[in-house]
Amino acid sequence: MMFELAMHYGEGHVLLKDIASAQEISEKYLGNLIIPLKGAGFINSVQGARGGYYLARSP
Secondary structure (H helix, E strand, O other): OHHHHHHOOOOOOEOHHHHHHHHOOOHHHHHHHHHHHHHOOOEEEEOOOOOEEEEOOOO
16 A cells, blocks of 8 residues: 555545555455554545545655
């Protein structure tokens, strides 16, 4: 997941379903990983229909 976010750094946010598809893992599993990563300050999110995730700092 972090790899995909790093690959798209500076391009805006990435949808969870796009990360899951690229890494061939389930969205449900990624959803469980998001919580501790956000809590640790590694990633940020954009809410809403066009929301997604992005790295909080430069890779």
